Amino acid sequence: MHAVTYELIKECSRTGARLGKLHTPHGTFDTPMFMPVGTQATVKTISPEELYDMGSQVILSNTYHLFLRPGEALVKKAGGLHKFMNYNRGMLTDSGGFQVFSLGAMRKITEEGVTFRSHIDGSKKFLSPEIATRVQEDLGADIAMAFDECIPYPADFEYAKRSTNMTARWAKRCLDTHNSETQSMFGIVQGGMYPELRRMSVEQLGELDFAGYGIGGLSVGEPKDIMYDMLSKTTVYMDKQKARYLMGVGTPDCIMEAVSLGVDMFDCVFPTRVARNGTAMTETGRLVVRNATYAEDFLPIEEGCNCYTCRNFSRAYIRHLFKAEEIFALRLLTIHNLHFLLRFTTKIREAIANDTFPEFKASFFENYRDK
Amino acid sequence: MHAVTYELIKECSRTGARLGKLHTPHGTFDTPMFMPVGTQATVKTISPEELYDMGSQVILSNTYHLFLRPGEALVKKAGGLHKFMNYNRGMLTDSGGFQVFSLGAMRKITEEGVTFRSHIDGSKKFLSPEIATRVQEDLGADIAMAFDECIPYPADFEYAKRSTNMTARWAKRCLDTHNSETQSMFGIVQGGMYPELRRMSVEQLGELDFAGYGIGGLSVGEPKDIMYDMLSKTTVYMDKQKARYLMGVGTPDCIMEAVSLGVDMFDCVFPTRVARNGTAMTETGRLVVRNATYAEDFLPIEEGCNCYTCRNFSRAYIRHLFKAEEIFALRLLTIHNLHFLLRFTTKIREAIANDTFPEFKASFFENYRDK
Numbered sequence: 001m002h003a004v005t006y007e008l009i010k011e012c013s014r015t016g017a018r019l020g021k022l023h024t025p026h027g028t029f030d031t032p033m034f035m036p037v038g039t040q041a042t043v044k045t046i047s048p049e050e051l052y053d054m055g056s057q058v059i060l061s062n063t064y065h066l067f068l069r070p071g072e073a074l075v076k077k078a079g080g081l082h083k084f085m086n087y088n089r090g091m092l093t094d095s096g097g098f099q100v101f102s103l104g105a106m107r108k109i110t111e112e113g114v115t116f117r118s119h120i121d122g123s124k125k126f127l128s129p130e131i132a133t134r135v136q137e138d139l140g141a142d143i144a145m146a147f148d149e150c151i152p153y154p155a156d157f158e159y160a161k162r163s164t165n166m167t168a169r170w171a172k173r174c175l176d177t178h179n180s181e182t183q184s185m186f187g188i189v190q191g192g193m194y195p196e197l198r199r200m201s202v203e204q205l206g207e208l209d210f211a212g213y214g215i216g217g218l219s220v221g222e223p224k225d226i227m228y229d230m231l232s233k234t235t236v237y238m239d240k241q242k243a244r245y246l247m248g249v250g251t252p253d254c255i256m257e258a259v260s261l262g263v264d265m266f267d268c269v270f271p272t273r274v275a276r277n278g279t280a281m282t283e284t285g286r287l288v289v290r291n292a293t294y295a296e297d298f299l300p301i302e303e304g305c306n307c308y309t310c311r312n313f314s315r316a317y318i319r320h321l322f323k324a325e326e327i328f329a330l331r332l333l334t335i336h337n338l339h340f341l342l343r344f345t346t347k348i349r350e351a352i353a354n355d356t357f358p359e360f361k362a363s364f365f366e367n368y369r370d371k
Numbered sequence: 372m373h374a375v376t377y378e379l380i381k382e383c384s385r386t387g388a389r390l391g392k393l394h395t396p397h398g399t400f401d402t403p404m405f406m407p408v409g410t411q412a413t414v415k416t417i418s419p420e421e422l423y424d425m426g427s428q429v430i431l432s433n434t435y436h437l438f439l440r441p442g443e444a445l446v447k448k449a450g451g452l453h454k455f456m457n458y459n460r461g462m463l464t465d466s467g468g469f470q471v472f473s474l475g476a477m478r479k480i481t482e483e484g485v486t487f488r489s490h491i492d493g494s495k496k497f498l499s500p501e502i503a504t505r506v507q508e509d510l511g512a513d514i515a516m517a518f519d520e521c522i523p524y525p526a527d528f529e530y531a532k533r534s535t536n537m538t539a540r541w542a543k544r545c546l547d548t549h550n551s552e553t554q555s556m557f558g559i560v561q562g563g564m565y566p567e568l569r570r571m572s573v574e575q576l577g578e579l580d581f582a583g584y585g586i587g588g589l590s591v592g593e594p595k596d597i598m599y600d601m602l603s604k605t606t607v608y609m610d611k612q613k614a615r616y617l618m619g620v621g622t623p624d625c626i627m628e629a630v631s632l633g634v635d636m637f638d639c640v641f642p643t644r645v646a647r648n649g650t651a652m653t654e655t656g657r658l659v660v661r662n663a664t665y666a667e668d669f670l671p672i673e674e675g676c677n678c679y680t681c682r683n684f685s686r687a688y689i690r691h692l693f694k695a696e697e698i699f700a701l702r703l704l705t706i707h708n709l710h711f712l713l714r715f716t717t718k719i720r721e722a723i724a725n726d727t728f729p730e731f732k733a734s735f736f737e738n739y740r741d742k
Contacts, residue, residue, distance in 0.1 A: 069694060086688075327701060331418075
């Protein structure tokens, strides 16, 4: 029995969208869900209480960053990541795979694992399936991710095939190492932009007893229609009784399309990162509150939004804070953007429950400018 | 009748300390009080609700900064500073005098006012008693401050005398201009480090009908014993029925000494500024949480403290956030430091009420390291 299990509640009668529940040691959460990213054991600028208030369920932290600083030993000593950062709902750690591959020239991949240079002090470090698994056990999130290779885009077929096979071997090494009663591990499907490799990866990982599955190697630079095409040729082969997590995707349009293709979980730094640049997310698209057009605009960021920011502050005030380089500005837009995306996934769940998801999707795309 | 009035509740039987109430259009507040500084219409990193939670009463904003950005016209259009920044308790704006004099070579003083260059874009600006008063009326805080010249330290007697006389003439011009039913103005006592000029300034300003009095030109580089000496030779001549506000002072030892000399109100960027540098204030002195010694310390910042930060997070976690340059760290220490200082003034008020202020003061200095 896994510590974390997925329960399929309802399937959309006209699309691949599904309503589900994710049962974890820190509570049961609803899918489809968006997971706010707390890279370094904090969702940048905001508090756990602000996350609770906006309906946050599972949040994500990064093994790569915490392995380097403060180190998994300290987090373990603190009683695990939940206690260290004082967040009492669900938590997932990625494996560090994506981050080390992003280091480019600063890392070297072998069958054994990845040698890389720390972005903090340049020191030499090593992560392998075994180490990434043990580090995640020490961090103690509800869900750990298998250590994989993220195939760059574009990549030729032979490279993608070799890499996908290695990811499968690494996945087995992760599972063989993993030993926790309170944490479950998800495998990560790769396969590049090759449908047959995607299917092969699903089948290879499906033979291993993971609690759920990440879908990796998408949203890595390819056009959106290729991403949707690959996604459709991946989820169709996946076990319906396990959670499907599309890694690193978090814009409303991509979430909407991916949900209709049967995805349950999402994470992305997009909402928090653009917030810190002065960009708010709304149902019609982005609103750049730094722009001069909002200098004397006393409306809230998004009319009808009931987030803390929109209930209490005007565009003019938030713009002033950005111009004056005040930190409170970053927090106010972070709250709005995460609230927006969490509310967005709540509406998706309601539409699936009411069997109106296709209509909800059509109406969303009619209003949304930033495709 | 002034919009803001001071009510003397009780005098310490053995020192000059006094317990009082400040009645304002936004509520009645207790003195002695510390006023958190919200320079640019925000107390850096924290929310109005966090200020309420820690018992904040009156906060301060800076006319100089708001005059330059976003401009008093915008704040007026927003409905005033309270509404603009969504803070519903007391508010005070300084006159901008101290800031423009701090610009040094970038400003020129005449009888008419001060010409200066904006620190934002270098453009030429002008502030006078009349303009500073009208700007503060537009900002709409409960208390406005007269536009004064802050005498540098050291300054010769002749300069100090000329300047103190000009501050008195400027004070009259401010009062002649000031015209608000919902805002009161405080004069500012100057006089440099010359007791006879301090007394002269108190008497000059005392002839004008201000609602209260700031004490300016102290804590400008002089040794602390000179500051206390000047303070004692200032407050002794001041009207007991009006509030006394020592401007720019906010360390616990200085507050304690100044309270015992009859001061009612304080403001300082110290607690919020050192917080953002990783320094916490405690009853025994500063704690530099960035230091390696706290790397595996899972105690709260200050044992026994019931602030949000101390109830929820460890020194080790906050140190990690500082090392990782996470914004949440700045907020957590800002909350602790302001809570510390507000609780400190609450304890001072309780001691005066119980007639144990001298004992409380002695016991404080026994434990406090940072004199």
